[in-house]
Amino acid sequence: MFGSTFFITALFLIYQPIVWAAPASSESSASPDSPSSPSSVSSAPTQSFTAGLTSDDPNDSLFDQFQNEIPEAIRGTLGATVIGPQNVIEDRLSPDFLAPPSTDAGSVANAKWPFSLSHNRLQTGGWARQENVQVMPIATEMAGVDMRLQAERELHWHSTGEWGFIFKGQVQITAVMSGGTNYIADLDAGDVWYFPSGIPHSIQATNQSAAGAEFLLVFDSGSFSEDDTFLLTDWLAHIPKEILAKNFRTSIEAFDHIPATELYIFPSSPPPPAAQNAVSDPNGQVPQALSFPWSKSARTPLAGGSVKILDSTTFPISQTIAAADVTVGVGGMRELHWHPTQDEWSYFISGTARVTIFAAEGNARTFDYQAGDIGYVPASCGHYVENIGNDTLEFLEIFKSNKFEDISLNQWLALTPPDLVKAHLNIDDATIALFNKSEQTVV
Ligand SMILES: *[C@@H]1O[C@H](CO)[C@@H](O)[C@H](O)[C@H]1NC(C)=O
Ligand SMILES: *[C@@H]1O[C@H](CO)[C@@H](O)[C@H](O)[C@H]1NC(C)=O
Ligand SMILES: *[C@@H]1O[C@H](CO)[C@@H](O)[C@H](O)[C@H]1NC(C)=O
Numbered sequence: 001m002f003g004s005t006f007f008i009t010a011l012f013l014i015y016q017p018i019v020w021a022a023p024a025s026s027e028s029s030a031s032p033d034s035p036s037s038p039s040s041v042s043s044a045p046t047q048s049f050t051a052g053l054t055s056d057d058p059n060d061s062l063f064d065q066f067q068n069e070i071p072e073a074i075r076g077t078l079g080a081t082v083i084g085p086q087n088v089i090e091d092r093l094s095p096d097f098l099a100p101p102s103t104d105a106g107s108v109a110n111a112k113w114p115f116s117l118s119h120n121r122l123q124t125g126g127w128a129r130q131e132n133v134q135v136m137p138i139a140t141e142m143a144g145v146d147m148r149l150q151a152e153r154e155l156h157w158h159s160t161g162e163w164g165f166i167f168k169g170q171v172q173i174t175a176v177m178s179g180g181t182n183y184i185a186d187l188d189a190g191d192v193w194y195f196p197s198g199i200p201h202s203i204q205a206t207n208q209s210a211a212g213a214e215f216l217l218v219f220d221s222g223s224f225s226e227d228d229t230f231l232l233t234d235w236l237a238h239i240p241k242e243i244l245a246k247n248f249r250t251s252i253e254a255f256d257h258i259p260a261t262e263l264y265i266f267p268s269s270p271p272p273p274a275a276q277n278a279v280s281d282p283n284g285q286v287p288q289a290l291s292f293p294w295s296k297s298a299r300t301p302l303a304g305g306s307v308k309i310l311d312s313t314t315f316p317i318s319q320t321i322a323a324a325d326v327t328v329g330v331g332g333m334r335e336l337h338w339h340p341t342q343d344e345w346s347y348f349i350s351g352t353a354r355v356t357i358f359a360a361e362g363n364a365r366t367f368d369y370q371a372g373d374i375g376y377v378p379a380s381c382g383h384y385v386e387n388i389g390n391d392t393l394e395f396l397e398i399f400k401s402n403k404f405e406d407i408s409l410n411q412w413l414a415l416t417p418p419d420l421v422k423a424h425l426n427i428d429d430a431t432i433a434l435f436n437k438s439e440q441t442v443v
C-alpha cells in the first residue's frame with residue numbers, strides 16, 4: 001500500500017512540469033506562455049512523503065523453519081494456524097505462498113513450475129517431460145523439455161528454435177542446414193547446442209558413460225509441444241509408398257520395413273566418435289557451428305558468486321536464445337535487476353532460491369524454487385534471486401533474444417545524479433556512497 005502511494009507521489013513530482021507545459025491539456029485554462037501559469041519546478045508543491053517503512057522487522061524466508069516444523073500460515077503477528085487439511089510437503093516447498101512477506105501485494109500470475117508436476121513420456125531407453133503455456137500460462141515466450149536418453153532421439157524438426165544444455169553424460173548431435181551443409185559434434189555436460197527453426201536434427205547418447213545422458217531443451221515459443229514435432233518415421237508412414245519409390249527412384253518394396261508408427265525415442269547402438277561418424281559433404285561447411293563448448297568457458301567471479309553468459313556475440317547461430325549460468329554462494333543474492341525487453345525463463349540446477357517478482361502498480365509476489373524447478377519473469381519486472389539454502393545455488397537465466405541484457409538497480413541509481421535519487425528515497429549521502437557504478441550481478 002505504501003509502495004503505490006510513494007510511487008504516485010514520486011511520479012507526480014517528476015511529471016508535473018511536463019503536464020503543465022502540455023498545450024494539449026484541456027483542463028488547463030492558462031496558456032503555457034501565460035506569465036501567471038507555473039513555469040518552473042520552484043512553484044511545485046513542497047515534497048512530502050507518506051509515512052516511511054518504519055518497521056525493520058525482517059520478512060525472512062521461512063524455508064528452514066518449515067523443514068523442521070509443521071508449516072503454519074503465520075508471519076509475525078499476521079495469520080493463523082492451518083486447522084483444515086494440509087499438504088505439508090507442498091507448503092515446505094513454497095513457504096512464501098503459505099506465509100508471504102508483507103511486502104507481497106496484488107496479483108502476479110504463477111511463475112513456478114516444477115518438472116516433477118509434468119506428465120512424463122516413458123519410452124524404451126529414455127523419457128521426456130515438458131513445460132509450456134498449458135501448465136504455466138505466464139510463460140508465453142519459451143517452453144522447456146527435460147529429456148533423458150540412453151538411446152536415440154529420432155531424426156526430426158520443428159517450427160521453433162531449440163537450445164539444448166547437457167546436465168549429465170555426452171551426446172552426439174547431427175543436423176543438415178538449408179543448402180545441404182551438414183553438422184556433427186560430440187558434446188559434454190555443460191555444453192550447448194542450437195538448432196534454428198525447421199532445421200532437421202538428431203540427438204544420441206554416446207557410450208562415454210553407461211548411464212547415457214540427460215539434458216534441458218528450451219524452445220523459443222511458449223506454446224511448443226514436444227508431442228507435435230515433425231518426425232522422420234511419422235512422415236514416411238503417411239506417404240503413399242509409390243510416392244516414396246518415385247522420390248528415391250527405387251521400388252515400392254524397398255520401403256516394406258519402415259516403421260508404421262513414430263519411434264520418438266528408441267534404442268540403437270551407440271555412435272562412433274563424431275570425427276569417424278561424419279558424412280563427407282560436397283556442399284561445404286555449415287556457415288556457423290551449431291554447438292558451443294560452454295563447459296569450457298571461464299566463469300566471471302563476482303562478490304557473491306559467479307556468472308557466465310552465452311549469446312550470439314560468442315555463439316552466432318543462437319539468434320533466438322541468450323543465456324546466463326549464475327552461481328550464488330550461501331547467503332548471497334543475484335542483485336535486484338530487470339531485463340529491459342526480454343522475458344526470463346529460469347531453470348534451477350541446484351540449491352534453494354527465493355525470488356520476488358515486482359510487476360508494477362503495487363503488484364509483487366514471492367516464489368521459492370529448488371533444483372528441477374522452472375521460473376518465469378516477464379520483461380521489465382524487477383526481481384532478485386536469493387540463495388536461502390545451505391549449498392551453492394546454480395540456475396540458468398534464458399531469454400528469447402540474441403543478446404543478454406539486464407539493468408541493475410544499484411548501477412542505475414549510482415549513475416543518476418545523487419540529489420535526484422535522494423529526492424525520491426529520502427536516504428543519506430553515506431547510503432548513496434555505497435551504490436556502485438559497476439554492475440555487481442551477484443552480491
Ligand atoms: C515485514 O516487513 C514490513 C516492511 O518492512 C513490515 O512492515 C512488517 O512489519 C514485516 N512483517 C513482519 C511480520 O515482520
Ligand atoms: C562405444 O561405442 C563405440 C562405437 O560403437 C565402440 O567402438 C566402443 O568400443 C564403445 N565403447 C565402450 C566403452 O563401450
Ligand atoms: C540448512 O541447515 C539447517 C541446519 O542443519 C537445516 O535446519 C535447514 O533445513 C537447512 N536448509 C536447507 C534449505 O537445506
Ligand SMILES: *[C@@H]1O[C@H](CO)[C@@H](O)[C@H](O)[C@H]1NC(C)=O
Nearest residue numbers: 433434435436437438439440
Ligand atoms: C564497486 O564494485 C567493485 C567491483 O565490481 C569494487 O571493486 C568496488 O569496491 C565497489 N565500490 C563500492 C563503492 O562498493
